Amino acid sequence: MNMPVIKAAANVLVHCPNMMMDHGTTLTQEKAKNPDSDYMKSIGNFVRSYEESVSYAPNQVFIGNMKPSDLSKVSAPWYKNPVEPKTDGKFGQIMTEVDFYGLMKICDRFELVELSSDAAPVIKENLQATEMFSEAQLSLLDKSMPVSEIQAMVDKHIALGLYDGDRLLGCVREAHESDPNLSSHVVFENLVTKASGVLAMKQLFKKNNINPADVDYIVETSEEAVGDMNQRGGGNMAKACGEAAGCINATGIDMRGFCAGPAHGIV
Incomplete structure (x- = not known):
C-alpha cells in the first residue's frame, strides 16, 4: 500500500453519568480518601442529563449534524445555549447509558453481565430498533434475573452494579475470585471498552454501507489491557471487537x- 487514505469514519458518544459517579477513577479515589469532601457533596450538581448532552452544540458537531464553523453562531457558554437535540447524525450517534448496558451484555462472551428481568426487555426493544444487531445478538438479552439476585451479588462485593439513578438494572460479575486482573472492576472497564468500540464499528458500517465481512485487519488503540495473572495485557481487544461487529x-x-x-494506529 503506497498511498493509504481514510475513506470513512464514525464518531459515537455514550452518556454514562452513573458509570462516572459509581466507578470513575477520580470519584472512586475521592470516595475512599475523602467521602465527605465538598467535591463529593457538590459533584452531582454538575452532571448533565442525557437530554442536555444531546443538545450540547459540540456534541452535535461530533456526530455530524453541525459543522465546526457553526459553533461560532451559538452563543457562549454553549452548555447554556442548547441546540436542536438529535441523537443520530451523519457520523454516528449518542447512546443512552441504559441501552449501553445492553450492548455490554451483547459483547460479553463469558456471561458476566447480568440484567434485571424488568430492564432487559426494554433494552432489547431499544437496540432492536437501531437495526444494527443480529437476532442472535439480541437473543442474548433474553437471559435476565431478578433484581434481588443482582443486589445480593453487589452486596457481597463480587459484582459492580449497573444503575439508572438509584435504580439497579444489572451488574458485572468478577471473572475470578482471587485474580485481581479479573476483578469485577477490571472486567467492567474492559467490557466498556469493547462495547464502545463495537458501537463505533457498527455505526461505521451502517453509515457508510460497508460489509463487515470485507474488513480483513483491525487496529485497536484504546488504553485498556485484557488478560489474567499469567498474561496481563496479552488479550486482543481488536479481534474481540471485530468478532462482535x-x-x-x-x-x-x-x-x-x-x-x-x-496516532500510532493510523501510522
Whole structure:
C-alpha cells in the first residue's frame, strides 16, 4: 500500500453519568480518601442529563449534524445555549447509558453481565430498533434475573452494579475470585471498552454501507489491557471487537500508547 487514505469514519458518544459517579477513577479515589469532601457533596450538581448532552452544540458537531464553523453562531457558554437535540447524525450517534448496558451484555462472551428481568426487555426493544444487531445478538438479552439476585451479588462485593439513578438494572460479575486482573472492576472497564468500540464499528458500517465481512485487519488503540495473572495485557481487544461487529474475515492487533495510541494506529 503506497498511498493509504481514510475513506470513512464514525464518531459515537455514550452518556454514562452513573458509570462516572459509581466507578470513575477520580470519584472512586475521592470516595475512599475523602467521602465527605465538598467535591463529593457538590459533584452531582454538575452532571448533565442525557437530554442536555444531546443538545450540547459540540456534541452535535461530533456526530455530524453541525459543522465546526457553526459553533461560532451559538452563543457562549454553549452548555447554556442548547441546540436542536438529535441523537443520530451523519457520523454516528449518542447512546443512552441504559441501552449501553445492553450492548455490554451483547459483547460479553463469558456471561458476566447480568440484567434485571424488568430492564432487559426494554433494552432489547431499544437496540432492536437501531437495526444494527443480529437476532442472535439480541437473543442474548433474553437471559435476565431478578433484581434481588443482582443486589445480593453487589452486596457481597463480587459484582459492580449497573444503575439508572438509584435504580439497579444489572451488574458485572468478577471473572475470578482471587485474580485481581479479573476483578469485577477490571472486567467492567474492559467490557466498556469493547462495547464502545463495537458501537463505533457498527455505526461505521451502517453509515457508510460497508460489509463487515470485507474488513480483513483491525487496529485497536484504546488504553485498556485484557488478560489474567499469567498474561496481563496479552488479550486482543481488536479481534474481540471485530468478532462482535461481524468482521468474520478479520484479524488484528492492539496498539497502545496511552492517549497517543490512535496516532500510532493510523501510522
